[in-house]
Amino acid sequence: QVLLVESGGGVVQPGRSLRLSCAASGFTFSNYAMHWVRQAPGKGLEWVAVILYDGNKKFYADSVKSRFTISRDNSKNTLYLEMDSLRGDETGVFYCARESLGYFGMDVWGQGTTVTVSS
Amino acid sequence: EIVMTQSPATLSVSPGERATLSCRTNQSISSNLAWYQHKPGQAPKLLINGASTRATGVPARFSGSGSGTEFALTISSLQSADFAVYYCQQYNSWPRTFGQGTKVEIK
Numbered sequence: 001q002v003l004l005v006e007s008g009g010g011v012v013q014p015g016r017s018l019r020l021s022c023a024a025s026g027f028t029f030s031n032y033a034m035h036w037v038r039q040a041p042g043k044g045l046e047w048v049a050v051i052l053y054d055g056n057k058k059f060y061a062d063s064v065k066s067r068f069t070i071s072r073d074n075s076k077n078t079l080y081l082e083m084d085s086l087r088g089d090e091t092g093v094f095y096c097a098r099e100s101l102g103y104f105g106m107d108v109w110g111q112g113t114t115v116t117v118s119s
Numbered sequence: 120e121i122v123m124t125q126s127p128a129t130l131s132v133s134p135g136e137r138a139t140l141s142c143r144t145n146q147s148i149s150s151n152l153a154w155y156q157h158k159p160g161q162a163p164k165l166l167i168n169g170a171s172t173r174a175t176g177v178p179a180r181f182s183g184s185g186s187g188t189e190f191a192l193t194i195s196s197l198q199s200a201d202f203a204v205y206y207c208q209q210y211n212s213w214p215r216t217f218g219q220g221t222k223v224e225i226k
Contacts, residue, residue, distance in 0.1 A: 035215070037163075044220040045155070045163065045206050050213070059213040062120070095162065104169060105153030105210055109162035 002026040002108050004096050009113030014088050022079040022096030022110055030054070030074040033099035035106055036081045038115075040092040049081065050099065086117045121146055121209050125218035131226040132197050140221045142190040142207035151211035154183055154192045157220075158203045166205075167192065197223070 008020040022034070036048040049060045049070040058070050069082040079096050093114050097106035122145040132138045142152065150170040157163040165174045167183035170190055180195040194201055202225055207218040 037217075044204075045157070045208075045217045047208075047215040047217060050215065061214050097163075100165075100168070103210055104172075105165050105174075105208065106155075106163075107165045107174065109164070111162050 002098075004098065004108055004110035006094060006096050006110045006113035009094065009115045011116045011118060012086055013119050014117055015085055017082065017084045018086060018115060020081040020083070020094055020096075020113055020115070022081075024077045024079065024098070027098075027108075029072075029077040032101065033103070034070075034072060034079045035097045035099060036068075036070060036079075037095045037097055037106070037109075038090075038092045039095070039112075040089065043092070045095075048094070051079070083115075086115075088117050091115060091117045120214055121148060121212060121216050123207055123209060123216050123218035125205075125207060125221050127221060128219070129222045129224060131224050133226045134199060135196050136226075138194045138197055138201075138223055140192040140205055140223070142185075142192070142218050144188045144190075144209060147187045148209045148211035150186045151209055152183075152185070152190050153208045153210060154181075155206045155208065156201075156203045157206060163206070168210075194223070199225075 005023045012018045033052045035050045051070045071080045093112040095112045098108040100107040124143045126141045152170045154167040155163045171183040204220045
């Protein structure tokens with residue numbers, strides 16, 4: 001069974017850091033690009049970042065560039081998102097998602113982990 | 120960055136009726152468009168990619184059309200399970216971008 005399970009969410013103060021993880025199973029993780037997508041309360045989906053299958057290329061949304069770092073450990077089948085200098089408006093659910101082979105959209109999603117940025 | 124504009128924001132439809140959702144982009148993306156269904160508390164689900172290709176297991180009542188800058192998702196006969204928020208997303212270039220979503224609600 002193909003599965004993505006996010007973890008690491010919680011309550012964090014503005015300006016602090018948090019690291020999210022996404023554990024993958026049921027497929028050959030090292031073959032796939034992986035994304036992070038977030039959703040603020042009452043808002044739509046916002047793409048955050050992607051890392052290609054071997055970790056050599058990464059792309060970010062302008063809103064998180066220089067503050068967030070996406071990474072992966074293919075030996076552990078795990079995706080990460082290191083978030084620094086978090087802001088209050090970044091509260092929301094963070095999803096990891098698998099990019100389909102051939103780059104035709106995100107075909108597998110996790111259930112999400114909730115991040116609350118609040119003092 | 121490619122800007123995605125979905126309309127309407129909310130669509131009120133009775134079960135069994137047809138629903139048509141629109142997605143426009145500010146520059147051509149060929150057919151590099153996906154549609155997702157998202158229900159509260161659940162993971163988003165890929166419905167359509169290549170603008171018109173249903174993902175595995177997606178019922179035939181979902182169909183996608185369009186290319187270039189104008190796209191549509193049609194649900195031919197709405198079932199209770201179809202009431203959700205639908206997003207279009209382009210994968211033509213980085214950064215990836217989503218539309219703001221269309222909520223399909225029961226009339």
